Amino acid sequence: MSTRITIDPVTRIEGHLRIDCELAGGRVSKAWASGQMWRGMEVILKGRDPREAWLYTQRICGVCTTVHAIASVRAVENALNMEIPLNAQYIRNIMIAAHAIQDHIVHFYHLSALDWIDVPAALKANPAKSASFAQGISSWHLNSVQELAQTQEKLKKLADSGQFGIFTNGYWGHPAMKLSPEVNLLACTHYLQALEVQRRANMIIAILGAKTPHIQNLAVGGVANPLNNDSPSALSMERLYYVKTLIDELGDFIDNVYLPDVCAIGAFYSDWTEHGAGVTNYLSVPEYPLDSKGTAFDLPGGYIPNGNLAQYRPITGFHDQFFSRGVNESIKHSWYAGDWDRSPWEEETEPHYTDFQEGGKYSWVKAPTFNGAPAQVGPLANVLCLYAAGHAPTRKQTDKALSMIGSLAGKSMGIGALQSTIGRHAARAVRAAVLYETLRKQWQLLIENIGTGDLATFIPPEFPKGEISGVGIHEAPRGVLSHWVVIEDMKIKNYQAVVPSTWNSSPRNAKDQPGPYEASLLGTPVAVADKPLEVLRTIHSFDPCLACAIHMVDRKNREIVRVRAL
Incomplete structure (x- = not known):
């Protein structure tokens, strides 16, 4: 006899996601992922000047703002076959690498760690034992007994007040929780420290982008940052060297806190390397262009079918x-008019809601495919593709992480262990470490190029008459992001955004194949049906961003919500 559970909404994500599961014998036998709001950005952009598209598209999401701006300007530049100044490439690269690091830190500590750590159990910890464990795996200067005791005192005050604040409503005491009180205390301490560290990454973006979220310095043809050491309103060496200080602070936290924490939790929950693989076709795109044409990259991209790294093919x-x-994208099971499977350049966006139909249409998310099959995107796909491509920093950081997990778990860990729920977290931490190295490199390249006397940051675009089309690609924090634009006589004729959470949260496609979320849940053990922590663990490991996949708009221009700044 099967049991049906519905999680609606899934929290600690961006946007509105519903997950339905059927349980048989204590395991998930069927699953459906449903996006619960509509993204109408495609309709808003029709008829607009393509040079302005990035200003609108970065409003798709309140978290992934920078990534949509980058993909949008790249789409228009791709349509125009433009080259952009090297300084513009490096400034863009620094911003998006800092954004990705900030996103990865926030995801692990503030959006998913509470699936693995039991916060009230930290009240029982011995801070001295916790510090001893921490100092055995890293040299982080804030792993002292005093720091850990202060965190424990903060937790006690919250618990005694009856208001557990940000830690309210967790599945505390769940049978799937297995960390010791001391490791729980360490994780809670780093949770609080990460709040400050992630802010340092945002400072880098704000310095270069004028503000964040919603940067203001992009332009089709480059960036709007003037380079001038003699002007306080321009991007000067003083500001760039402060950016370098912030970069180094991020690296210290990644190397001594984030990566060791993920490895420790991966070791304690090593049984979770057996759950959550799902779709094992992995798609990634090249990122951090090193030339003006977008033909040479710091990080390669590619495609791996069926989890076989030997079959890697580069993009x-x-x-x-x-x-x-x-x-291609299919709408067979999505709330749009018709039933087609098309290239994004040929798509239509006609909403048609029919309520939740298990065998019919049940999501606002479309179903992307690559070469006719579903694909998983994200840090795991990125790391596997980089590893298969022989990217030296990725191999170094991946091998380091697997060695640390294996040492703590007392068993050997091969790269195949990453194809799992806990493996997605390990891959994200590995990617953060790689991105730190990339961030340092891009900063140095910018400094050296300015030193040659090259101060160019922008080339004005020229639009031909008639129709042109382009696609802008970006390896965003959650995976492959692509913006597809058709331009006619300098006006947008069609615009589509195929985002990471569209790939991963997709419903069944034209062939009725499940999307990555749905496939990853099959076989997952669920100990307590009305407390489906195990389901949340796997879904959160993808870092869902449903606002990106299906952004909401009121076509009658009525006010949806008003925010008051106090």
């Missing part, structure tokens, strides 16, 4: 048709 650049010809 070489912004103009590689292996990617642009491989992507």
Whole structure:
């Protein structure tokens, strides 16, 4: 006899996601992922000047703002076959690398760690034992007995007040929780420290982008940052060297806190390397361009079918048709009019809501495919593709993480262990470590290029008459992001955004194949049906961003919500 559970909404994500599962024999036998609000950005952009599209698209999400701006300007530049100044590439690269690091830190500590740590159990910990464990795996200067005792005191005050604040409503005491009180205390301490560290990454973006979220310095053709050491209103060496200080602070936290924490939790929950693989076709795109044409990159991209790294095929650049010809989207199970499976350039966006139908339409999310099959995107796909491509920093950080997990768990860990729920967290931490190295490199390249006397940051775009089309790709924190634009006589004729959470949270496609969320849940053990912590663990491991996948708009221009700043 099966049991039906519905989690609606899934919290600690961006947007509105509903997960339905059928349980049989204490395990998930069927699953449905449903996006519960509509994204109408495609309709808003029709008829607008393509140079302004990035200002609108970064409003798709309140978290992933920078990434949509980058993908949007790249789409228009791709349509125009533009080259942009090297300084613009490096400034963009620094911003998006800092954004990705900030996103990864926030995701682990503030959006998903509470699935693995039992906060009230930390009240029983011995701070001295906790500090001893912490100092055995890292040299972080804030792993002292005093710091841990202060965190424990803060937790006690929250508990005694009856208001557990940000830690309210967790599945505390759940049978799937297995960390010792001391490790729980360490994780809670780093949770609070990460709040300050992630702010340092945002400071980098704000310095270069004028503000964050919703940067203001992008332009089709480059960036709006003037380079001038003699002007306090320009981007000067003084500001760039302060950016370097912030970069180094991020690296210290990643190397000595984030990566060791993920490895420790991965070791204690090593049984979770057996759950959550789901779709094992992995898609990633090249990122951090090193030339003005978008043909050379610091991080390669590619495609791995069926989890077989030996079959890795590279995606070489912004103009590689292996990617642009491989992507289609289906609406067979999505709340749009019709039943088609098309390239994003040929899509229509006509909403048609029919209520939740298990065998019919049940989500606002479309179903992307690559070469006719679903694909998983995200840090796991990115790390596996980089590893398969022989990218030296990725191999170094991946091997380091697997060695640390294996040492703590007392068993050997191969790269295949990453294809799992807990493996997605490990891959995200590995990617953060790689991105720190990338961030340092991009900063140095910018400094050296300015030193040659090159101060160019922008080339004005020129639009031809007639119709042109382009696709802008970006390896965003949650995975492959692509914006597809058709331009006619300098006006947007069609615009589509195929975002990471569209790939991962997709409903069944035209062939009725489940999307990555749905496939990853199959076989997952659920100890307590009305407390489905195990389901949340796997879903949160993808870092869902449903606002990106299906952004809401009122077509009658009525006020939806008013926010008051106090």
